[in-house]
Amino acid sequence: MxxxxxxxxxxxxxxxxxxxxxxxxxxxxxxxxxxxxxxxxxxxxxxxxxxxxxxxxxxxxxxxxxxxxxxxxxxxxxxxxxxxxxxxxxxxxxxxxxxxxxxxxxxxxxxxxxxxxxxxxxxxxxxTTPGLTAVAALETLNIGPNDTVLLSAASGSVGVLYAQLAIARGATVIGTASERNHDVLRAHGILPTTYGPGLADRVRAIAPEGITAVQDNAGRETVEAGLELGLPADRICSIVDYGAIAEFGIVSPGQYVRSAVTLGVLAQRAADGDLDxxxxxxxxxxxxxxxxxxxxxxxxxxxxxxxx
Structure with a gap:
């Protein structure tokens, strides 16, 4: 072969x-x-x-x-x-x-x-990988209906699945992406914003009552924005910035255990049109x-x- x-x-x-x-x-x-x-x-x-x-x-x-x-x-x-x-x-x-x-x-x-x-x-x-990673990140912060989440790399595979699953739990999701991908974010129920300098100010404008969690899929910028917005370290999760995890004490799913049962649930949701x-x-x-x-x-x- x-x-x-x-x-x-x-x-x-x-x-x-x-x-x-x-x-x-x-x-x-x-x-x-x-x-x-x-x-x-x-x-x-x-x-x-x-x-x-x-x-x-x-x-x-x-x-x-x-x-x-x-x-x-x-x-x-x-x-x-x-x-x-x-x-x-x-x-x-x-x-x-x-x-x-x-x-x-x-x-x-x-x-x-x-x-x-x-x-x-x-x-x-x-x-498998983006779906199970998204679920592990959601579980790490126990995202629920009272959460407003700042999500980086929201148009990426992990990001777009994470957002849909978080929204299905009743959460509000603000996602960073380049402007060319903002229509994709809106189509999935995500409130779009751009990355780059001034991120915390843009998030304040979108969510004047504040955010409750950060999911970082891209790097330090989103972590630092979450800290600037007053979030405690244990409400900021990263799957990529291991330096920030060590420096700020933020959380991560780490080497989570993969579950065929969870994958089967995600697959059925995708087949039913509830997950894109x-x-x-x-x-x-x-x-x-x-x-x-x-x-x-x-x-x-x-x-x-x-x-x-």
Missing amino acids: RAVVYEEFGGPGVLQIVTVPDPETPVDNQVVIEVRAVGINPYDRKVRSGLVPLKDPKFPRGICSDFAGVVVEAGSEAVHADGSQILAGHEVMGWSIGGSLRELVRVRSAQLARKPASLDWTVAGSL LPIANVFPLDRVVDAFTLLESGHSGGKIVIAP
Whole structure:
């Protein structure tokens, strides 16, 4: 089968498509899946670039974790979250530990959720990391109906899912994004503002009664705006600025435990039309370098998906 690997840290150009052996026959709770769609994430870029400390930095390495596909074969103990047997032909979605950007992947059944039949493959293959990260961040601050949240990178995948889930809980969300993305924010019920100097003043104008929480998905600017607006550190959550977490004592979901049950709930909400994950581009496997180049440009306008 074909798989994407890299043999050194670096930019998109280090990625190469190689032929590797098919996964071994699954045993116990293992499942082999034919991959239909893989959503790529900023974290994948950070790992490939050498920006994330690794316990086992051996090469060659696979890349990406999220995927959706069709079960080829399953071990005798492989079951869905509801306890039913996983069988060949079942459509599933989930995450891989050693890299999902390949034609076949083998994972444990606990890493899989059933894909609703009506859910588009591109969304199913992209939902895991941004969806579960958004839920973990919401739970970290226990966002509810009395909250007004300042959200950075609101047009990004985590941001747009976070906002929809927060609004569904009854919260008000003020989101930062470039002006070209403000219509996207409004379409999802987010009150838009721009990033840059004067952010705290712009938030005061939008929410004169104040905000109750900050969700930072971009960096220090939003953290500092929250502190300037008088929020205590434990009402500011960041998923990216580890320096600010250490310096100011703000909170973070950290290395949260992924849940196939939670993923299944998100997938059903997406299938029902209650949760939207915008898809910007779908690339074939042969154009993996182009896909990551677009991701790193910061101007994709939605999720980037690779269809092996």
